[in-house]
Amino acid sequence: MATEEKYDQETINSKLMIDHDYDGIKELDNPPPPWLMLIFYGTIIWSVFYLFYYHVFDGPTQEDEYNTEMAEAKANMPKNVFDENNIVLLSDAASLAEGEKLFASKACDACHGATNIGPNLTDEYWIHGNKVGEVFKVIKYGVAEKGMTPFKGQMTDKQIQQVTSYILVKMKGAATANTKGPQGDKYE
Ligand code: HEC
Structure with a gap:
């Protein structure tokens, strides 16, 4: 040691x-x-x-x-994949069902159905046109001076696309409590 x-x-x-x-x-x-x-x-x-x-x-x-x-x-941020210029109409059942739910849950039917505040969305007459992009735009940005709420803060673009599709595919010709006469121009 x-x-x-x-x-x-x-x-x-x-x-x-x-x-x-x-x-x-x-x-x-x-x-x-x-x-x-x-x-x-x-x-x-x-x-x-x-x-x-x-x-x-x-x-x-x-x-x-x-x-x-x-x-x-910035490159990895989820992109806004569409806007009113390139939005497409959805026709799958799931999207349309989602759109129908939104139409009720966002109280669209309160003005476009139960009351006559907003125009009838089931007829062939449209104030702002019946193209997907035109309808999408009205819902997203609203028409403030006429009482149509902008929904861009309350729904994602995807949801607005679903509700737009529901209106154009399912509501066309449907019976509604809204008895308001035709407004706007006739679109086939
Ligand atoms: C407070 C009442 C109100 C609510 C709630 C409302 N809208 Fe509207 N909406 C209006 C009014 C009023 C107009 C007409 C605007 C105009 O004259 O330019 C309109 C217009 C529209 C149009 C265009 C119709 C056309 O003839 O061009 C669409 C589409 C529409 N609304 C969809 C919706 C959807 C979808 C919702 C729910 C997410 C909704 N609105 C909620 C009042 C409402």
Whole structure:
């Protein structure tokens, strides 16, 4: 078993003492611990790479990185896949059933059915046209000055598409409590 050497201050000094003497002033050879030296030299080496990468070869700045990340995030955002210019009519049963539910739950039937506040949506007469995009637009943006609520804050575009399809596919010619006479122009 190795016996631990015990040094008193004098022995330590005699072992570490550097062999020179300036007018009685002596110096101990007492280097910092290796881990500290490793960090010290490590940072110097690191700084050389850093300097060349960012300042000589024009590596991306924080601002560049920010812009790249923002662009990526923007590209990954769910896109509004359609608007009134390219919306298509849905005809599958599930979408039409969803549209029917929305027509009741968003109280469309309160004005377009139960009362005569809004125009009859079952006849062939339309104030704003009967194309999918035209109907979609009226529901999405409303006709504020005539009392038609904009629904863009209350329904997603998908939902507006469903209710639009329900109106154009299912309500056409259907009986309704709305007895309001024809309004607008006749569309076949
Ligand atoms: C507060 C009453 C009110 C509610 C609720 C309402 N509407 Fe209307 N809507 C109107 C009025 C009034 C008009 C007529 C606007 C005009 O004269 O330009 C209209 C117009 C429309 C038109 C155009 C009709 C045409 O002849 O061009 C559509 C389509 C329509 N509404 C669908 C809906 C749908 C779908 C909902 C439910 C999501 C809804 N509305 C809820 C009052 C209402």
